[in-house]
Amino acid sequence: MQFRKAISEIKGLQYLAEELDLQSPMGKRCLLDSEMLYNETELNIEYDLIDKVIQSIESDPKLIADIQSKLSHLRDIKGTVGNLDANLILDDIELFEIKSFAFHCHGILNLQKDLKQEVISLPNLSGLVDILDPQKSGIPSFYIYDDYSEELAEARKNLRIAKSENGDSEAKLEELFDKAQEIESRVREELCDKIRVFAGDLRTALNQLAHFDLLIAKAKQVIQLSFNRPELVKESTIYNGMFHPMIKDELQKQKKQYQEIDIELQKSVCLITGANMAGKTVVLKTLALCQYLCQFGFFVPASKAKVSLVNRIMLSVGDDQSELNGLSSFASEMMNVNQMVEVAQSHENVLVLVDELARTTNPVEGLAIVNAVADIFYQNNTRSVITTHYSGLNSYFRKLRVKGLDKDFGDQRITKNNINSYMDYSLVEDNTGEVPHEALRIASLLGINKEIVEKAQNQLNMNASKEEIL
């Protein structure tokens, strides 16, 4: 899967991609084209590079800023290099692009020498610079210099003399110009032949610089958002102090605290229960985000992370545009879950994340569906998380419960504006199979119409007394 596709599916990933401090157009292309990785060695190489850049930023931030400034001047000359490779004659603008690129690449090569350790190996383009800058001017502007050919210099000189004498007819001047231009074309052709050998180096440099740009951007984001390097493991995926960067940022803007959570995912099913507004969906979204980040070669938003790689991430959070394909929300969810189950049955190594499975149907059958699906995941050892509000889950499933409104509020009044500060979002192992009944309490905290809350409470009381009589 390409990063390009992943960001269209995961909002949090798109947010991070947009926040990346990429300088060059090819840096962006490199990011969007990058493939999800499934191999520990490849990922560790990328993580090592990020670590190197982080160390460089910490020891010499100015130098990295200089490199970034050079990167910002780069243009994506992929097309031009392609033309060079294809034996085409480049025009002055393309030659200018190559010269300018070679200059900046050379500049970055030199800057990198001052770093304690080389991050990216770049080809030495000084031979190309020498050819394209015959006057050793050290500036990237370009034309077919007189230095390339005595004949050209002569023809241009004649033209200049003829013009300054002002005696010659327009036609004669045109003729002289055409002659000079013809020689110029020939010289350009020779020049292109000469620099063609650098096409491979240019292509390598383009890719390496794009990667360098991306690495610096990743490293800066790691520092800025306090991400950490995931340790790649075979067993349980464990996050300590995991957070969702987009939501954390939003809360910070509102001067609110984000509560980081710890979670462990074994190679089996795990059900998360908890009150409304307890952040169950956020947990799922963060898990998906972290897995993608990890496998696209990013560090993850957690203070400590052990991640087990998967071949595919399957997420169902129920905000599909089901109206568009003509299915009801239930039908579209079932189609989605069906896929997950089939993948589980084929024992593919996946991470399955389902938010409030079967919530749009009646609770009796809903519960039955949850138990059935969870059972399939359980039996096939599918790494999966399902959130639910249903009570009566099979006792052998592993269950985590969001603590919820457990704290002592003292005399404080809780409202929808401050509920966030009283909610304890941490997850605890729970063996009861019962889910918290806090919906009415939270609804009333949200300030919904009192009549709804009262009537619902009466209904519950009546049901309770009926049960007692029976």
Next chain:
Amino acid sequence: MPFLKDIEKYKSLSIVGLEKNTGKTECLNYVLSRLRDSRKQIALTSIGIDGENRDQVTQTHKPEIELNEGMMFVTSEMHYAKRRLFSEVIDVSRQTTSLGRLVTAKTIHSGKVMLSGPANNAEIVRLIADLKAKGVDLTIVDGALSRKSLGSPAVTEAMILATGAALSANIPQLVFKTQYVYDLIQLTEIDSELKPKFRGIENGIWALDESGEVKDTGISSVLMIKKEKDKLFQFGTDFFVSGAVTDQFLDFLKNQKQVNKIRLIIRDFTRVFANPETYYAFVKKGGEIQVLDKTNLVAITINPVSPDGYRLNSDELKLALETKLQVPVFDVKRIENAVS
């Protein structure tokens, strides 16, 4: 020519023709030939491309500009490829116009080139600033007055207006039409602290209320004025219109009882697309128009010959214009001869 002294004071100059074949290119070539000995770094560009295209169709005129050695210019990739001079590529823009990216180059050997340039104001302003950073002292913009163009030559500090027989074969009529544009160029600029309030507005009619706050009248365009006229005066009589001011709109305003209190603020003089009669009637009744960007008119050039060969009396035309307008007037045909 004395007006060249004036030009040297400015960082940017546009040359604008009131009609095709009013001698804009001659005027430009003349200015360039005169600046040859100046030590200033000159750069040339154009607004958009539509002017050149029309010329290519009618074949009346070669739109190429003769550039001297050392001058810089900005043109599209397509026109750069067709240049008849030797030049050094200094920069290539990242954004693309309909004719490719914009190339900034420096002339190595004098010769001819076709100019094209950015198509909207923000980009022209950015380009002028960019050229300044590259060491250019004066940027000359080959401008066009066009309803279609989003770019306006009024963003330059100074302007030369080219008029002539192509606009009208009748001297009083020609003077009247030229004076109208002259009057529009002289429209006063609004207070500079008010300017930022209007800069970002892209469409609709906006009002400036008594407290100095900008309010949306809810009228989406001056074309909707007939249907939504009840909304117009809800916040007062100071208005900002970002787009074109049409005949119909000015005519409507002219007939309101508050007309003598109305102050209409527009981007620059090129946004007025009303007949001179309507405009003058609006002003006579006490209405006022002000602009965000005002340019300084340094000279008017005339081309007494029309494309179909009709020739006006140059001295008579020059005298008539100079008497009416407080600005020096030059005949491009004569100054051309004077040079060679």
